[in-house]
Amino acid sequence: MRPSSRSDDVPPVELVAPDITPYRGDGPIPWVTTLEAAAPGPHVAITAVVHGNELAGAIALDWLFRRGVRPVRGRLSLAFANVAAYDRFDPRDPTASRWVEEDLNRLWDRATLAAPRRSVELERARALQPWVDRVDFLLDLHSMQSASPALTLAGLHAKGVRLAEATGTPSLIVTDAGHLSGRRLRDYGAFGRADGARAAILVECGQHWAHASAAMAIESAVRFLRATGAIAPDWAADAVDTAHPSPPARIEVTEAVTVRGRRFAFTADYRGLEVVPKRGTAIATDDDDPVLTPYDDCVLVMPSRRLWPGHTAVRLGRFVR
Ligand SMILES: [Zn+2]
Known part of the structure; x- marks a missing residue:
């Protein structure tokens, strides 16, 4: 039983879940595409659909692929995290496909990942883990139940806030420790420690199925790739106006x-x-x-x-x- 759920009206589904089958890839981990530049540099990554019903991130990755994004230095990975849940998305029941068995964003500590317990999401987290262990800068794209302004979750440490400020959009930055019910990808391993350069941010792009959330996901992704130096500063300048971010608030x-x-x-x-x-x-x-x-x-x-x-x-x- 799922007690005490609020039963107010489900917001309208304005977005269409893109067909992501072209992005399954033939690399060692399905649904993770890693592109490599000739010049050395950090490994930068964007993750989408950690929650299967959050369409904005999938739309942003689809957009980046269609625009032919390539890193100018280092590596760039684009990853669809919980495709098993995403594949179940149904606009007639859009909240049902957040996960298959459990929340993929509450499993990210080494003890949980190493334990013998099994689930669809644990298997996927374990498959992703060696890849995540090599990522230097991560943008994890999410969306929210309510039509609340977009915000960036930066974790507890200064390096997360710096990455959020350098990305610039959303300009509202929230520092927090996560959830008692389990560790988020954003807080996993080196991302969750104060020391070292490796850092992650989680962007909540707006309401799950609102048009504006997809635009926010694309702008945030492009800004993040510029901020980390993965792409040239003028890449996608025709499509994304990132010249004048709002001043940050925290x-x-x-x-x-x-x-x-x-x-x-x-x-x-x-x-x-x-x-x-x-x-x-x-x-x-x-x-x-x-x-x-x-x-x-x-x-x-x-x-x-x-x-x-x-x-x-x-x-x-x-x-x-
Ligand atoms: Zn989410």
């Missing part, structure tokens, strides 16, 4: 609210980025316990509709001035 997430009981409900229809002025305001109830904001001007980041025990209901943060 939210520091201080805690994630994890659902404990079987009856979790928000007190209002929060969509994300609401600022609750007063400390001690009840934003939800978890069984019979109120969930209170811990300080004034508390920002609600990505309230979830999957309000199941052990899952993140919402993250709480503050704007950093």
